[in-house]
Amino acid sequence: MSWYNTGTIAVTNGSKIVTGVGTKWTNSLIGICAGQMLLLNTEGFIEICEIASVQSDTQLTLANKYNGKTRSGIKYQIPTSPNVSIEALALRISEMLNYYQTQLDAWQMILTGEDAVTLTAPDGRQVTIKSQYSIANELTKLLEQSKVYAEQTSKNADIAKNASSSSNNSAASAKSSADSASSSATASRDSAQKSSNSANAASLSENNAKTAEQNAKKSAEDAKNAASSIDTTVFLKKSGANDQSINGSLNVKTLKENDVRVYSPNNKPTADDIGAIPAVKKDVNGLPIYMVGNHLVCSDWVGKWDLMPFRRDELPFGWYFRNGDNYLLSSPQGQALNSLSVNYKNDHRITIKTINGLQYINVPTAFAPDGRGCFMRAVNGTTRQVGSWEDDATRNITAQFGNFLTSKLDANGAFRVDAIAKPAYGGNSHGWHTVLSFDASRVAPTANENRAINIGGTPVIYLGV
Numbered sequence: 001m002s003w004y005n006t007g008t009i010a011v012t013n014g015s016k017i018v019t020g021v022g023t024k025w026t027n028s029l030i031g032i033c034a035g036q037m038l039l040l041n042t043e044g045f046i047e048i049c050e051i052a053s054v055q056s057d058t059q060l061t062l063a064n065k066y067n068g069k070t071r072s073g074i075k076y077q078i079p080t081s082p083n084v085s086i087e088a089l090a091l092r093i094s095e096m097l098n099y100y101q102t103q104l105d106a107w108q109m110i111l112t113g114e115d116a117v118t119l120t121a122p123d124g125r126q127v128t129i130k131s132q133y134s135i136a137n138e139l140t141k142l143l144e145q146s147k148v149y150a151e152q153t154s155k156n157a158d159i160a161k162n163a164s165s166s167s168n169n170s171a172a173s174a175k176s177s178a179d180s181a182s183s184s185a186t187a188s189r190d191s192a193q194k195s196s197n198s199a200n201a202a203s204l205s206e207n208n209a210k211t212a213e214q215n216a217k218k219s220a221e222d223a224k225n226a227a228s229s230i231d232t233t234v235f236l237k238k239s240g241a242n243d244q245s246i247n248g249s250l251n252v253k254t255l256k257e258n259d260v261r262v263y264s265p266n267n268k269p270t271a272d273d274i275g276a277i278p279a280v281k282k283d284v285n286g287l288p289i290y291m292v293g294n295h296l297v298c299s300d301w302v303g304k305w306d307l308m309p310f311r312r313d314e315l316p317f318g319w320y321f322r323n324g325d326n327y328l329l330s331s332p333q334g335q336a337l338n339s340l341s342v343n344y345k346n347d348h349r350i351t352i353k354t355i356n357g358l359q360y361i362n363v364p365t366a367f368a369p370d371g372r373g374c375f376m377r378a379v380n381g382t383t384r385q386v387g388s389w390e391d392d393a394t395r396n397i398t399a400q401f402g403n404f405l406t407s408k409l410d411a412n413g414a415f416r417v418d419a420i421a422k423p424a425y426g427g428n429s430h431g432w433h434t435v436l437s438f439d440a441s442r443v444a445p446t447a448n449e450n451r452a453i454n455i456g457g458t459p460v461i462y463l464g465v
Contacts, residue, residue, distance in 0.1 A: 002260050003077045004030050010072035011040070014065050018049075020058040021073075027057070029258060031080045039077040042068060044313055048331075051078070067328075067358065104227070111223050132223075136216050139209045146205040153196075302464050303340050305364075305376075307457040315460060322459040324365035326355065332465035334361045347387030366459035373459065395444045401436060414442050 007022030018038065025032045032054055040047040050063035109117040113131040255262040263269050305322065312321040320333065327333040329352060337350060338361055344350070348364040366374055379386055399413030411417045418435040440446060 002080045002258065004032060004080050005075065005077045008073045009040075009076050011066045011068065011074065012070045013068065016052070016062045016065050018060050018062060018066075020060075024057045025054050025060055031257070032060075032078055036078055036080065038062070039079075040068075041075045041077075042071065064330075067356065104230075107223060107227065111220055132216050132220050136213060139212045139216070142205055143209040146201070146203075146209070149201070153194075156194075301462045302336050303344055304462040305366075306460050306462070308460050309455075309457055312458055315458065318464045319460045319462055320363055322364055322366045322461045324362050324367075326353070326360040326362045329359040329361050333363075333463050336463040336465050337361045337363065347385060349387070363461055363463075397440050397443045399438065399443075411436065414438050414440050416442065 006024065007020050009021070009023070010019045024030065032051070034051055034053050036051045038049040038051055038060075040049065047068060049066065052061045052063040054060045103119070106117055106119045110129065110131050112133055114133055114137075116128050116130055116134070118126055118128045255264075255267070261269075261273075301318075306319075308315065308319065310316070312323075315321065327337065329335075329338060337345075338352070340350065350362060350364060352359055352361050354360075368374060374389075377390075379388065397414050399411075399415040401411040401415045401417075416437045416439050418437050
């Protein structure tokens with residue numbers, strides 16, 4: 001199982017909002033989403049909350065309001081791997097293929113489109129460029145314009161030649177029109193110069209157009225070769241645009257996320273993979289049992305009491321300190337306690353109460369009100385039932401003596417007569433003396449100790465969650 005625990009968090013009593021410091025909760029590679037558990041390490045305890053939604057890298061919302069103390073800088077853990085399903089994996093692969101398909105479509109538009117094409121880079125930036133087709137069209141238009149300029153220049157040259165011939169044939173009139181001819185000649189020379197300049201520009205434009213056309217053809221050929229080199233047979237194709245289903249096969253046994261193997265219903269881990277006991281479920285008389293080898297694993301121990309040699313914060317899974325603590329009725333512990341029989345809950349004082357508007361239920365307690373532990377004692381089920389309490393007490397020891405006036409002294413109970421004797425001086429009955437001893441063993445059994453040597457243990461109850 002993968003755990004995400006980067007950074008720290010802050011929680012507020014009565015609020016569903018959890019704020020992170022140094023966290024990256026929206027990173028799609030981590031896989032934090034609604035329905036996962038948020039484990040809080042507070043004052044030596046583990047608090048379990050349910051995530052309802054994730055708003056940003058540093059904020060998420062709980063399914064229920066937080067009932068603990070307002071704190072900040074809390075360490076936490078979020079198990080992420082169990083939420084990676086085949087459907088989620090298919091969606092991620094579909095999104096990746098959609099991205100590659102978009103890029104391929106954009107490159108096709110670059111080669112064959114008539115307008116500008118917008119590409120999306122892997123970092124999210126968008127770049128707009130002209131397609132090769134539109135560039136070739138612009139070069140063709142420039143070439144056509146250059147041809148028009150050349151033709152116009154040729155026409156101007158013909159006009160100048162005709163004007164010169166007309167000037168030679170009309171020598172007589174040329175003299176009378178010398179001023180006009182001179183002006184026409186000057187205009188012709190200017191026109192010829194402009195025609196020459198236009199011709200040079202047209203020739204340069206034509207050369208540039210040819211070079212650009214060759215470069216465009218080379219770019220198109222390179223793009224075509226790059227596209228044809230992609231082996232599309234290894235791609236998984238969508239079989240439907242609406243349901244986003246995948247047409248293909250996946251080897252789920254080799255799937256990994258962040259170098260951690262991904263498990264699924266079709267790729268279940270072995271007991272050795274996850275460090276679990278390899279239990280096998282069997283049905284006996286319609287009831288489920290679990291076997292580890294030839295040993296039976298009891299699955300119906302909810303409510304069982306025991307005394308364990310572990311400290312309260314080191315108990316095995318499913319066992320809880322039997323000290324009367326309250327748990328939310330909606331929590332797994334609360335549901336396990338509430339599933340016990342009515343007699344069990346009545347016998348051991350398990351009750352449902354409302355605290356701060358929320359319902360809680362308590363585990364039984366193994367302690368007297370003054371904190372002392374209790375001894376377990378069998379009951380007969382009639383005059384004494386399970387769960388009944390008896391306060392501490394001791395056996396009553398009594399003794400009595402009397403009749404000092406005779407040689408026989410009456411004594412009973414814990415008193416014992418050790419000796420009766422007459423005085424040496426021979427006096428009357430008041431001269432008798434008597435030796436009495438107090439002996440508790442005459443009433444109650446005694447031994448060399450009044451408390452057996454004992455070793456402390458933690459009283460626990462099994463809830464199985």
